Amino acid sequence: KQEVTQIPAALSVPEGENLVLNCSFTDSAIYNLQWFRQDPGKGLTSLLLIQSSQREQTSGRLNASLDKSSGRSTLYIAASQPGDSATYLCAVRSSSNTGKLIFGQGTTLQVKP
């Protein structure tokens, strides 16, 4: 059974710092992995999607990497801003036969001005 774990559960950093969020999964046979952002009172917003054949994806100040063999993904946020404060969730999709996503418990990030 696939399990997804995110460390740390919470993180507080000063504005401008570069930071890394970690995601690990127990079964390396994944189809793709996504990082989402969750803001209070709102839905989840997809940030980056990495296919199992890819090593990384970049969008603006965000860079997500994937090491399928070791069951790990990282989300790198450069030059953090207070507006980056949110909960970040990673989710894996195990096969092409299902759209089901398995989520980690999330990392809550606070960026202080």
Add this chain to the structure above:
Amino acid sequence: GAGVSQSPRYKVTKRGQDVALRCDPISGHVSLYWYRQALGQGPEFLTYFNYEAQQDKSGLPNDRFSAERPEGSISTLTIQRTEQRDSAMYRCASSFQQGAWDTQYFGPGTRLTVL
């Protein structure tokens, strides 16, 4: 354009009552998903549809939970004889298809509280 909408946004009910949660996906999206999220946890898969066909209901906790999407658009998640442990945020998502690059777009959720 309009995103995924869910109604009601908040629902308070008494134990033993039935509740129906509605999801209106993005127009034209083939796939629709239901998740449940407890406080401090990530969403947990419940069920999903392609068009009107329920593809996977393995995440439904028990037979008190059911979902339908009769015309391949709006979906309803029904919980019968609610229990306090059913209290959670219920999230709906939709995607254009089930393809490799098709991301899921999430609605704001329905917060269910069972007293």
